Amino acid sequence: SNNPSDITYVAQQLGSPTSVFRLNVDTHQAVALPIPPAMTFSPRFSPDGNRLIFSMQKGGNAELYSLDLGSSALSSLTSSNAINTSASFSPDGRMIAFESDRGGSQQIYVMPADGSSAAQRISFGGGSHSQPVWSPRGDYIAFTRRQGGQFAIGIIKPDGSGLRILTEGFHNESPTWAPNGQYIMFF
DSSP, X not given: OOSTTEEXXXXXXXXXXXXXXXXXXXXXXXXXXXXXXXXXXXXXXXXXXXXXXXXXXXXXXXXXXXXXXXXXXXXXXXXXXXXXXXXXXXXXXXEEEEEEOTTSSOEEEEEETTOOSXXXXXXXXXXXXXXXXXXXXXXXXXXXXEETTEEEEEEEOTTSOOOEEEEEETTOOXXXXXXXXXXXXXX
């Protein structure tokens, strides 16, 4: 969020639908967000803090949706016979990166954040590529690659060029960027 005091979190209780809340950590005030219980991936704020993006179960697939926090309007961004998830906004909020298995294995795609044009695949080669996270500078997307039982953290430019594997090891996953865009943390 553009307010560093706001976070979203998912609350789940056995036998109850999933709920998503926006919490202000300064005031301790939590507000339930109008996200349907079919959500399958934790929501992420747009850089301006006005929208959330998340995936939601639709039939046997998972599709990407955007929620306008001011109007509570829900917009569908993808519609395919695939699992589309793990969306991440570009720093200017105009683009998203996400993972999809529409090509047979999990790969990284980019598209306009408003869903106005088709997604373009940017990861190729062996293995699956997942968990994309856009850098704060907008120059790279970090990701997790799984190939032959091995895990790796890599980066790729939004146009699909410049792929580099930074580290490999057992369950190296879930990259995230430092605010200055110069470091990547992962587990």
